[in-house]
């Protein structure tokens with residue numbers, strides 16, 4: 510597959526790859542070939558990319574691919590890879606944490622503990638990026654991503670950057686949707702945690718990770734929970750009922766792929 514020259518801006522500083530096996534970009538280690546993958550150099554580069562990328566071309570944002578099942582026929586279009594691209598993480602003057610969408614949960618949890626903040630420990634157990642966690646309202650052990658969100662920063666298909674508050678979204682268990690439109694991706698968030706003892710936070714992160722290692726097959730390809738828990742119950746306990754899939758499924762069926 511040749512370079513997507515029709516939308517290349519020569520000033521872009523990120524990395525293009527072509528004919529990339531999605532099995533290399535997902536924790537399930539499965540999935541067909543994506544035509545193009547673009548990893549922006551940083552946020553400015555992403556803005557430039559979005560301004561030059563035709564809005565009608567298919568574009569799939571991917572973080573760590575830990576909640577993604579790509580069909581064997583692969584993806585006709587471009588994957589926007591944000592892990593390792595949008596990685597700024599800083600403590601703000603008001604005590605909030607500004608994190609870009611490519612920051613992994615474990616890094617966010619450790620950063621908060623380092624700054625004597627509590628309430629971010631659960632992020633350490635979720636092997637995704639902040640962007641993916643915002644999109645999924647990821648959570649565990651009674652905590653959810655959006656409970657910590659003060660504001661998010663988004664970008665639309667024309668490269669316009671906005672700051673939005675939680676009340677502009679429908680937020681529920683593993684569900685997040687912007688009320689008025691749906692062409693925006695998350696590029697960052699301001700998160701609020703409670704002041705506390707960083708050493709206690711570190712111990713909690715350690716305990717939480719030990720619990721996961723003991724109870725989950727982390728050495729095998731997987732995407733965490735495949736099914737959504739029914740209200741007040743656990744999906745794993747239910748038999749003979751229709752369960753909703755929590756994992757995002759994208760891509761072409763093998764017969765129609767290349």
Ligand SMILES: Cc1cc2nc3c(=O)[nH]c(=O)nc-3n(C[C@H](O)[C@H](O)[C@H](O)COP(=O)(O)OP(=O)(O)OC[C@H]3O[C@@H](n4cnc5c(N)ncnc54)[C@H](O)[C@@H]3O)c2cc1C
Pocket residue numbers: 536569570571572573574575576577591610634635636637638639640641642643644645646647648649693694695696725727731732733734757
């Ligand atoms: C071993 C294991 C344990 C897990 N445990 C948990 C758990 O305890 N709790 C839990 O909630 N989940 C869990 N998960 C699932 C997964 O880690 C989360 O859903 C996580 O939020 C996915 O983040 P990601 O960056 O990998 O997203 P991806 O898998 O890359 O993408 C998931 C979805 O988010 C979208 N997306 C990604 N980035 C952005 C962005 N910047 N803006 C808009 N949309 C975006 C993608 O298009 C896709 O639709 C687990 C997965 C594994 C493999």
